[in-house]
Amino acid sequence: MSDTHAQTVAFVRDTMLPEQPPPASEAGVIKWMRENLFKGWFNSILTLLSIFFIYKIVSGAYPWFANGIWNTSSLAECREMLDGMTGACFSVLTERWNQLLFGFTYPTEAYWRPTLAVVLLLVAIAPVLYPKAPRKLMLFTAIYPFLAFWLIWGGTLLTPLMVLVGLIAGYFAFKKFERQSFAMGMLAGLVATVVVIWAGGVIPAAMPDVLALQAIPSRDLGGFMLNMILGTVCVSLSLPLGIMLALGRQSSMPIIKWMCVVFIEFIRGVPLITLLFVANVVLAYFFPPGSNIDLVLRVIIMITMFSSAYIAEVIRGGLAALPRGQYEAGDSLGLDYAQSMRFIILPQALKISIPGIVNVAVGLFKDTTLVSVISMFDLVGMIRGPILASTEWNGVYWELWGFAVFVFFIVCFSISKYSQWLERQLATDHR
Amino acid sequence: MKKIAILGAMTVAGLSAGVASAATLDDVKARGKLNCGVTTGLVGFAAPNANGEWEGFDVGVCRAVAAAVLGDPTAVEFVPTTGKTRFTALASGEIDLLARNTTWTFSRDVDLGFEFVGINYYDGQGFMVPKELGVSSAKELDGATVCIQTGTTTELNLADFFRANNISYEPVPIETNAEAQPLYLEGACDVYTTDASGLAATRAAFENPGDHVVLPEIISKEPLGPLVRHGDNQWGDIARWTLNALIAAEELGVTSANVSELASAAGSNPEINRLLGTEGTLGAMLGLEADWAVKAIMAGGNYGELFEKNIGENTPIGLARGLNALWTEGGLLYTPPFR
Amino acid sequence: MSTISDPPSGSFQLSMLINDTRYRSYTFQFIALILLILAFAYLGYNLLANLQAAGLNISYKFLGEPAGYDINQTLIDYTSQSSHWRASLVGVLNTLLVAFLGCIMATVIGVVVGVLRLSNNWLVRQLMSIYVEIFRNVPVLIWILIIMAVFIAVLPQPRDFRGEDATASMVFGAFAFTGRGFYSPAPVFGPGSGVVVAVFLASIAGIFAFRNYAKKALYDRGQLIPTLWPSLAIFFIPAILAFFVMGRPITLDLPSLQGFNFQGGIFMRNSLIALWFALSIYTAAFIAENVRAGILAVSKGQTEAAASLGLRPGRIMNLVVLPQALRVIIPPLISQYLNLTKNSSLAIAVGYMDLTGTLGGITLNQTGRAIEAIFLLMLFYLAISLAISAIMNVYNNAVKLKER
Structure with a gap:
């Protein structure tokens, strides 16, 4: 064959041609642009519009940032330095950073305490957030709330220590009676905790200066610190409450179910602001005469109720999503209600619910800014009140609001990114 | 106790607090601190300074009461309240005394169940406008946009005033003085109205106070005074007579400078002696120490001193005594005798 | 158990x-x-x-007493002599107004953004996800206050429109964008305008009839009748004809600067707009995510099946994807409406006189009836959310897949 071929054809290529680059319009950047930016006239118009929009924003914002002034002590001085140029007076941030972050009555010499509390918070939540973190850190997580309380509010370390001891006593009592029944264990634990705290209360009262930091009343808390405190405290408190409410709502006992449904639907039906009004002007009437529970605590109570109702709904979704077989499996193993919930149902239901819980947490953290409406000085309250009304900084809007947007965005965005990451990590059943 | 409660052991707090509330005086003494309600910030009357310490005319009243009861003018916990929260804060016992330029009105005294213990500032509602608008009388304000603090008597007075003069306006309700300021300065409202003293204090905080005028009309009577809950007469008496002691001290020439000297031994003026406790048992009748008034006066000076130091003509606020002068000097301040 | x-x-x-x-x-x-x-x-x-x-008691008598204060935005007659009850009613209507406007605008923005997030245009996709992330992750209260700050600090105040050396001027001589709000011309209905309005309403009914006819023609005979241009024609032409035939009975009342403020025309207060816009763009970011998720939930096979039947992309979206996506989109959409309505209570931060501003604000402050006022306030919001939940349940039952 090859012979005949050789005679009839003058030239036979015996090697492959080198690969030609694809046409310019079908390769690299140009192809990408053709497909992603200029596919059809409508897309092209959209692209041009977007480019114009981006150009407008950048050209407007760039000189504002670039000419920003960081070291003046009042708006008038800053305007003078700018001399008619477009530029930001970031000096309001450098001059008032402490008020924005800590409020205006928190003692300056104690700033290290909440700062340390935040750093330790990161350590404490690591084992919760990252399943791979060393398990021993869990111990620190358990101690953290007491440590943070001591750092932020001050006073003697014995007070939180006493509560911790009480809880440990409660735990042991629970373990001891758990064999008999879960309810008995809970009851014993509760009684032990209350008794130990109540009896032990005399110790910090007798020795108020042992390991004491300067005590700081709650109304001196402010700035972004207040948002952080409200957010973390309320989310952590509302988790157990939310689980109980969700279980109650799924319960087969009509009275308990009915109680939980009414509570959840009521709380979800009213805006948070009305609950804050309740904390502000009504709740004090429901406490015993003479007891003086301060505003921060009242707000924590109301926000916790608020978020526990939402978390309960998320967890209920998780419970409902579990196949019925899981419940039956628990029953068929002879586990009682508490056991089957603790060992079979809840671990799975909570896993499904985590993204939803994180969403609720982010929403709640954003909602902590609402306390500014009831004249508490959180980050937004500080900006609206003392800073914008001060003689020096009357009229600095964009720098301050930009700062607030920046801070909240960083925190909320990272939490939601984390939740997405966790969702992928936990997706063990869809392989 | 409170700290444990914050940690969530609410039950414990509930158990111990089941007993009926004791008298306010005993509560304050047991606590070692006076809880005093003030504004969220009105320079000259009550505002935290750069160090976060509260200063002002109303603050002075709180400190005087604290000094009279506890002997320590710094034993005060200042609770900032808004127009919305002030009355519930007092009614629910969160604060023992409300010294927040609050107008004494019939319904507040009778219906809301409070007891005004006196008047520490005779005020009236006024209007502030930018000079460039060229307004010279409040009656020229037809169609104007008016910034107004909600929850105050000024809100009702304003409606009455414009209705009586048959002119219209556009109200812009504002929660606090601090929020009203940028709105007014940037021109989102033409007029800012509140008590004349409040206007002066607000204007003093402006960058260019000279660009704004307070109109001559004073459209209402606003007797401002501290108040306590109804029903605890002893506590009401203490607050009332502490305020009276400050006014009497000015009348009798007792100042923070000479009070310790005058109180060291009985002098020639029997009324000063009774006031300062070197004669008679007025302090014991109130349930306080004999030198209660001495401590109150030492806390911040007599009424005149408080006035001059915080809102007087030499301060940025620059208020004249006017109606708030002693009756002997043509004003309205007239305290019942200490006898 | x-x-x-x-x-x-x-x-x-x-x-x-x-x-x-x-x-x-x-x-x-x-x-x-x-x-x-x-x-x-x-x-x-x-x-x-x-x-x-x-020395207090619980009593609702205060509702019947004269309120004594003025409200700037009233949809019904109200004076300072009206009762607190009437003031609350004004507040209720203002709440419903801003919630209604907000829901419409949030839906429009949300649907557009949600669809654009799935666009094959890379740049648009990125821009839209930046929008969603930024607005979702910052509290709505901050957005409300920022838009209010634009009004206070950026837009010209009425006094800037005055005099020879005015620094601001009206747009087309009819619209004024001031720091106190937007002024636009208001229609004045003269004699004979009823006919024009009737014709207009009739032509809207006509559009629906025409569309039904076109649909029927498509389904029954396979005949494709264009609908867009005829619809537009029916919408405009008869009304305009009637307008001129009747001798132009509808005139415009233009706002003009008199005294301290603009007078005449329609006035939308800065507080209303700040609240409306902020709630809309914030809620729209969530709605966009719902819409995107809803569209993605429709299996790709549906699109491919429609394409293999020869449908054009626009029709695939309208006839195949959207009807199925709506089933997924609408329940979360309604709960976003509910959130928006509840968030509208933040009106108090900018002085918009909704129910929280009147009953929960000034009435509470003036009467000191905190427990009663807040109880009524909660009751109102509770009623709204229960009503919306009921609607949602009805809808869910209606669209439930009928399995046989």
């Missing part, structure tokens, strides 16, 4: 209340009920004791 398999047997013993699963639930419920009653009794006792100590 364990299921019961044993037949009830023997006589009842007291210990069975704890040990027998059949009776234990009664014990638990009984205990819970007792605890609940005790808790309420405790709170109620405290309330009564506190009220008595303060």
Whole structure:
């Protein structure tokens, strides 16, 4: 064959041609642009519009940032330095950073305490957030709330220590009676905790200066610190409450179910602001005469109720999503209600619910800014009140609001990114 | 106790607090601190300074009461309240005394169940406008946009005033003085109205106070005074007579400078002696120490001193005594005798 | 709970209340009920004791008394002599107004953004996800206050429009964008305008009839009638004709600067717009995510099947994807509406006189009736959310997949 071929054809290529680059319009950047930016006239118009929009924003914002002034002590001085140029007076941030972050009555010499509390918070939540973190850190997580309380509010370390001891006593009592029944264990634990705290209360009262930091009343808390405190405290408190409410709502006992449904639907039906009004002007009437529970605590109570109702709904979704077989499996193993919930149902239901819980947490953290409406000085309250009304900084809007947007965005965005990451990590059943 | 409660052991707090509330005086003494309600910030009357310490005319009243009861003018916990929260804060016992330029009105005294213990500032509602608008009388304000603090008597007075003069306006309700300021300065409202003293204090905080005028009309009577809950007469008496002691001290020439000297031994003026406790048992009748008034006066000076130091003509606020002068000097301040 | 398999047997013993699963639930419920009653009794006792100590009582008589204050935006007649009840009603209407406007705008923005997030244009996709992330992750209160700050600090105040050297001017001589709000011309209906309005309404009905006809033609005979241009024609032409035939009965009332403010025309206050825009763009970011998720939830096979039938992309979206996506989109959409309505209570931060501003704000402050006012306030919001939940349930039942 090859012979005949050789005679009839003058030239036979015996090697492959080198690969030609694809046409310019079908390769690299140009192809990408053709497909992603200029596919059809409508897309092209959209692209041009977007480019114009981006150009407008950048050209407007760039000189504002670039000419920003960081070291003046009042708006008038800053305007003078700018001399008619477009530029930001970031000096309001450098001059008032402490008020924005800590409020205006928190003692300056104690700033290290909440700062340390935040750093330790990161350590404490690591084992919760990252399943791979060393398990021993869990111990620190358990101690953290007491440590943070001591750092932020001050006073003697014995007070939180006493509560911790009480809880440990409660735990042991629970373990001891758990064999008999879960309810008995809970009851014993509760009684032990209350008794130990109540009896032990005399110790910090007798020795108020042992390991004491300067005590700081709650109304001196402010700035972004207040948002952080409200957010973390309320989310952590509302988790157990939310689980109980969700279980109650799924319960087969009509009275308990009915109680939980009414509570959840009521709380979800009213805006948070009305609950804050309740904390502000009504709740004090429901406490015993003479007891003086301060505003921060009242707000924590109301926000916790608020978020526990939402978390309960998320967890209920998780419970409902579990196949019925899981419940039956628990029953068929002879586990009682508490056991089957603790060992079979809840671990799975909570896993499904985590993204939803994180969403609720982010929403709640954003909602902590609402306390500014009831004249508490959180980050937004500080900006609206003392800073914008001060003689020096009357009229600095964009720098301050930009700062607030920046801070909240960083925190909320990272939490939601984390939740997405966790969702992928936990997706063990869809392989 | 409170700290444990914050940690969530609410039950414990509930158990111990089941007993009926004791008298306010005993509560304050047991606590070692006076809880005093003030504004969220009105320079000259009550505002935290750069160090976060509260200063002002109303603050002075709180400190005087604290000094009279506890002997320590710094034993005060200042609770900032808004127009919305002030009355519930007092009614629910969160604060023992409300010294927040609050107008004494019939319904507040009778219906809301409070007891005004006196008047520490005779005020009236006024209007502030930018000079460039060229307004010279409040009656020229037809169609104007008016910034107004909600929850105050000024809100009702304003409606009455414009209705009586048959002119219209556009109200812009504002929660606090601090929020009203940028709105007014940037021109989102033409007029800012509140008590004349409040206007002066607000204007003093402006960058260019000279660009704004307070109109001559004073459209209402606003007797401002501290108040306590109804029903605890002893506590009401203490607050009332502490305020009276400050006014009497000015009348009798007792100042923070000479009070310790005058109180060291009985002098020639029997009324000063009774006031300062070197004669008679007025302090014991109130349930306080004999030198209660001495401590109150030492806390911040007599009424005149408080006035001059915080809102007087030499301060940025620059208020004249006017109606708030002693009756002997043509004003309205007239305290019942200490006898 | 364990299921019961044993037949009830023997006589009842007291210990069975704890040990027998059949009776234990009664014990638990009984205990819970007792605890609940005790808790309420405790709170109620405290309330009564506190009220008595303060010399107060619970009474709703204040609702009938004259309010005494003025409200800037009233949709019904209201003067300072009207009752607190009427003031609350004004507040309710203002709440509903801003919620209604907000829901419409949030839906429009949300749907557009949600669809554009799936666009094959890379740049647009990125821009839209930046929008969604930024607005979702910053509190709505901050957005409300920022838009209000634009009004206060950026836009010109009415005084800037005045005089020879005015620094601001009206747009087309008819619209004024001021720091106090937007002014636009208002239609004035003269005699004979009823005919024009009637014609206009009739032509809207006509559009629907025409579209139905076109649909029928498509389904029955396979005949494709263009709908867009005829619809537009029906919308505009008859009304404009009637307008001129009747001798232009509808005129415009232009706003003009008189005294301190613009007078005439339609005035939308800065507080209303700040609240409306902020709620819309914030909620729209969430709606966009719902829309995107809804569209993605429609299986790709549906699109491919439609394409293989020869449908054009626009029709695939309209006839195949959207109807299926809506089933997924609408329930979360309605709960976003509910959130928006509840968030509208933040009006108090910018002085918009919604129910929280009137009943929960000024009325509460002036009468000192905190418990009563806040109770009514909660009741109102509760009623709204229950109503919306009821609507949602009805809808869910209606669109439930009919499985046979």
